[in-house]
Amino acid sequence: MAARPAAGRRAVEVLLEAELPRAEGRRLVLVDAVWAGGDQEREFTVQVDGVARRVHVTDQDSPLGIADAWRHHTTAVDPDGDSVLVVTGLVPADQLGWDLRGHAVRRRPLAVERADIVKQLFGAGDLDTRMVRENWLLDALLEAEPSGGWPRAGSVLTRNRALRALLAARVGLGDTSDESLDLDADTLFDWSRTPAGPRRFAELPEQERSGLTTWLEEVTGPAAPTLLALAADGRGADALPLGALASAALACPAAADAGFALGTLFGHALGSFDALAPYASAATGVLTRWIAQAEGGGSAGTDARARVLAVLERADRLADTARLTGLLAGDRLLPSGYRARLRTLTAALDGRPGPAQTALRDLADHQLAVLHADSTERARTAVRLLRWLDGPQTAQDSVGRSVRHHLESTGWVDLATGILAEGDASRDSGIGEAYHRLIGRVRDRRRQLDESFAATLAIWTEAASQQAPHGALLIEDVLAQAAAPLARDGGRPLVLVLDGMSADVAVELAAGLAPRSWTEIVPAAPAGRRPGRLAAVAMLPTLTRISRASLLSGAPAEGGQDTERAGFTAFWKKRHREAVLFHKGGYEGTAGHRLAPALLEALADERRVVGVIVNTIDDALADGRDNGRARWRPTDIAKLADLLDAARGAGRPVLLVSDHGHILDRSPRESGPTVADGVQGARWRTGPAGPGEVELTGPRVRTAGGRTAGGRTAGGRITAAWRDDLRYTARQAGYHGGASLAEVTVPVLAFVPAGIEIPAGWTALPAENTAPEWWRGDTEAAQPQEPAPAPRGDKGGGKAGGKGGGSRKQQQPQHESLFPQPGRGTVGEQTVRSKPFETQREFVRNAPGNTAVAAVLDALLTAGGKLSPAAVAAAAQAATGKSERNPQRFVTMLERLLNIDGYPVLQLVESGRTVHLDRELLRQQFPEGTAP
Template sequence: MAARPAAGRRAVEVLLETELPRAEGRRLVLVDAVWAGGDEEREFTVRVDGAARRVHVTDQDSPLGIADAWRRHTTETDPGGDSVLVVTGRVPADQLGWDLRGHAVRRRPLAVEQADIVKQLFGAGDLDTRMVRETWLLDALLEAEPPGGWPRAGSVLTRDRALRALLAARVGLGDMRADSLDLDADTLFDWSRTPAGPRLFAELPDQQRAGLAEWLEEVTGPAAPTLLALAADGRGADALPLGALASAVLACPSAADAGFALGTLFGRALGSFDVLGPYAAAATGVLTRWIAQAEAGGGAGADAHSRVLAVLERADQLAETARLTGLLAGDRLLPSGYRTRLRSLAAALDGRPGPAQAALRDLADHQLAVLHTESTERARTAVRLLRWLDTPQAAPGSVGRSVRHHMESTGWVDLAAGILAEGDASRDSEVGEAYHRLIARVRDRRRQLDEQFAAVLATWTEAASQQAPNGALLIEDVLAEAAAPLARDGGRPLILVLDGMSADVAVELAAGFDRRNWTEIVPAAEAGRLAAVAMLPTLTKISRASLLCGAPAEGGQDVERAGFTAFWKKRRREAVLFHKGGFEGTAGHRLAPELLGALADDRTIVGVILNTIDDALADGRESGRARWRIGDIAKLADLLGAALGAGRPVLLVSDHGHVLDRGPREAGPVVAEGVQGARWRTGPAQSGEVELAGPRVRAGGGRVAAAWRDDLRYTARQAGYHGGASLAEVTVPVLAFVPSDSEIPAGWAALPAENTAPEWWRGAAEPAQPQETAPAPPRGKGGRKQPAQSEGLFPQPPQPGHVTPGEQTVRSKPYETQREFVRNAPAGPAVAAALDALLEAGGKLSPAAVAAAAQAATGKSERNPQRFVTMLERLLNIDGYPVLQLVESGRTVHLDKELLRQQFLEGTPS
């Protein structure tokens, strides 16, 4: 016997809304279907022609029952009213008398056509023919109609659209009003983590769950049935963690042993082991995309970051309950795999760099390395320090060479040690202890260098003066040797004095300059950044006054302002110096109008003192955080922005450095005689101190005892100190930058970012030799090197008879033709050298590095790296093909090797 059709409340409502407007006042509706609604739904209201009509529903299976129900409705329930009686049941029309049929709408029982009702609910003209046979779907659509109604479907309601709308309405999966089909594995797994979605799915009737699962498998892939089975089993929240765990199990060497334990975790949701592969692939695909989103950053990145870690930590918990943790220790996705690799790296830190570097590569290969950024970076920093420890240690040689080497190498050691001292974010005790041991080895070696430097400093100080610097750049000569050259030919440098900035802080700040806007420069005769020697003892009132006066001096702000103005007046330039409080803007101003006015004046040299670092040593930065970024220095970002807007070069300089206090909190000051400051006193030198005397000693009657050990102090505990004789305190960093769209001043050259870090930091295959192992070029007053052969990043000129790819390019016919259309094109050797440098570097270099390669080959200064790269683009990008282009918002030059070959080197080996 065929199943009797059923009609619920919504089906009856739609039927009445259709029939009653043309019922000519009839109040009896016979429905040829059994009632599928509940008893509580037998009375309701419908709107007909804008008016509310009360409806009563009754079930009757005989003509007499129908007649009796109609009599009671008209005489007892609603005599003389307009309410409607709906009678459901299966009484054939030919058994009904004509008197009863005369009261009924259409004078006969009305059939409930679910397909027609669904069409009407969606406002569709027609229905997907496949849906007519799927009564479960039609029933579900009638039952699940949302309060606002189904969205309009247009001419045809397709099966896909109907199912998408049903999923959204019943289980919260997707958007029922979306125009496109936006369901995929990502959406499905994301839905599985919602609090209500899987529960609602579990509550659906079996036939609906089966039909939806079948369709979702067609749309999203083979992972859907397993995921939905987990949801139906009340474990939807574990769908993605189990997928990650399945991926780990399938990839582990003991997959057969782990498979049974994994099966117990899935339970009855796992139909067969054959589906594990596709399910694991879908889950890891979702997680990989989330990891990429997290790496991209922003609000969505932060959300993806937390989602990934929550899922994978849960996967590790499940693995532990199934005793799978040990088998999955090497997995590339699970957090336990990352922790295992991190511990392996930590264990290797007690040996030579080779095994640690291999462990670092293994750690970086883990998919969570990009999410655990700080932990991965600290591990990389630890390996860098291990490489430094493995380099030969040479004697300092001279004060000038020592401070330069500190700026170029040992200052980076201090930065790395500070980063590592902050501890690992994982709080793993094994990792922390390994870092602690490594830091101890580094500090031991640094103290040896400081002790050696202190002895050289004591000898040098006895006779060194501004007239006889003995190869060192003195702090009082910085304005003459660095600022004045920037002021030639109408230059207007902004001189920023960061009180207390040591070399480790300087290299970190320099790395934060946006290379799209700024180009770092150094004197053309120098191989690296400038470093000066502070006045002694290394105090602000002595060193800063000497810096700003351009001569040995001592005093406060009045002395500094007068000396700064006098220095520039001798050079026929006006100058103004702003101290703390004088450059900060009032309400509504980020910077003081007086400062902005001075920066806008082409005649004025501007100096600004920033005290943030020095102030933090006394009462800020609890525990001495290692890293200082531009945003950490009050108003530095605003000052750089103002200088950029005014087209001014910037000279970033310190007056002295500092050491941080990383000793035990209970350690008190050293008791000594003649204490004058935190790190210096009068009297004979004791252990950890050096006696300094001579014309450069501007306190204590020209003779002091200064601490060279970083853990020695004479006063109450602070975050850090200065006044002593360590390399970190005596070295004065001097950094220069020009706006990237302006020309590099004469006598200066771009410093590629690739050339700033020492070799041990960059990770060369062989340890870098310290600079002291090679004789330094002779220096004149102020420590200026004589011109020397360029070395380092770029290769030596090719041997005779060897033609490089760059030379082949500039000799090619396409290049010669293109060059005719480019005005003022750079010389062929410059272009060839730039291309060869890019090819050697793997196709990517900074604009400054590309320009420096050209300059090294031709001897001609490329004074605007951005413009040089633009000329290369015009020469090489024939017909719009991007052989060479600026990427990463202008920070990087990218050379497409294959396009270069196709355009210029066709027929040559690739």
């Protein structure tokens, strides 16, 4: 039996709006349909040609009932007005008398054509033919019309457009006026997490839910039915968590057991087991994309991270209720899987590095490793310390070699210890205890090194002098050995003294400077030696009043700010340069100024060398830092970013130097100071040395017994602590004044603004060459260092292998699609000999020589396609013997040579930090040089 036609209020309104303008004054409308509206909707107003007409609706099932209703309306309800009586019912026209039909609009009952009404509502000339047969859709469109009406559809209302509009109006999926929404699994799962959307879907009539489900499955994929079934069941918020669990269950070794438990969570929402795999795939695809968004950072990344973690933590809770947690412990997506891998790693920290490194690879392979970046990096740091403990400990038999080694390696141990000491965010006591044990082992080894260094220092200080430093750079020689070379040929260095900066702080600050803005440089090394950072030896005791005054005076000195200003000015005056030194309060800008105008004026003056003293690190040793972190980034140092920006704007190189280092107090909170005689400071005193102390005497000791003869200090005598847990005064966050490596070592770092030529006698320091091998690990340590030198002779335009080229033998890159042809040399050499490259050279003025280009390509391929700009320049320099004094410009020239027709064969990525070589594009652009 055919369904009886029905008409609700909106259908009647549309019918009246279409018929009354041509009704010739008739006020009776017979509708061939049953009334589908409620009793409260039987009286309403409709606009006809801009005039409001009152409407009364009644149901009648007989000719007599219709006649009585019309008589009542014209005599009792509205005898003289123009209100309209609408009579709904299924009385055939041939049963109505002609007198009654004469009062009716069109003189007959009017059929309610849903399709026509929908066309009118959308302002469409025609309907998609498929919609005519879908009564559920037409009825839903009539019932769901928004208060502002449906958007205009144009000539044809398509089924897709109608369904999109219906979804937006019914369940809040999209916008009725916005057709740009990309309906896919991401959109559907995102909608499932809204508070109202799934509830509104559950309240829809069953036929409408079924129709929408079928269409969404066609549009978004096979996950739609299961997701919408969960929404209809009131569990839309768990759609994504259940999808994540489904993925984990299908992948676990005991998939059958896990699948059974999972079925209890899904209930009847899961139509069949075959629907589980596509549903799991769609859900994990959404989460993977959210994880990628979270990696992007910014507010969008923060929101994505919060969404992912909320979903996956809920998945873990659901797994727990179904007793699935144990079966899914190895999953790559669930937080419980990440925590299980982290616990496995920390359990391996008591042994050799091998198992821990394997566990670290498993941890990094987990999809949440990037979202738990701090925890992952802390675990990586623990493995680094384990490698250091397992590695050989080379004895440093001189003070000079010891402080250099501390800056190159041991200071990184202190940095790693500080990272680990902050603790893991998981607050897992087992993880924390494993880190605590590892820190204890590291501190024991560090104390051995400090004890050995203290003994060497005691011998060295007895005869140390500027004339016989035994290979050590003295702090009073830093200006002469590092700042003055930067000032040659009109250079105007900014000398930034970060009071109390130890080696661990220095290496992290250097890593935090953007390569797009700054290039780190070091003095060029003699042939056969690798250039490295400078490290100086502080004055003793390692106090600001002694070491900083000596640093800034360029000679042993003691005093405060006046002594420092006078010494700094006198040092540069001897070199025929003007100089000015700013202390705290002198360089900080007043209201409205980030830096003091006097400082900016000095930086703009080409005649002046400028010095600035920043006390942030030393000040933090008293009470600690508000954020509780032991590590330092450039943004953590007051005004450092502004000072560096001002120096870069003025084109000045920067010498970043300390006056002494410091140690942090990591002893138990209840421990007190060591009781001793002759206490002069937190870490030094007078009197005989006891355990953990060393007695120091000689010209480098500037206080407590020093004698002056003929203007020259003969030396003093002190007892200084070398153990990190020994102090003589009240507890602070950190201390200096002692004889440990961290306190005595003075880091000396130099930078030039990126794009500015490196001063003569200096060379760029590749970021790859800064960290020690134990820090980089197996894969990181495999990154290439400087390639073996090739025979010289390339003058900038000669072909590699010809008269101006070389026949270097170098490690070959092992890539399946890029490898050298037998007898033709390396891939780099083949590339620069190819016809496309030779043609491209003709259009690039002052291009780097073929030998340099070939060396760079080979170095990049060996490194997996990524190196820092400085490492790229170093590879070219090692191959040609020619210093590349502007790495950024050198990389730009390489881009012009290799990026034919704009294809990015080689480009700067990661904000200028990395040069990336696309090996596949290299093969395509230079097939003659790279074809197998």
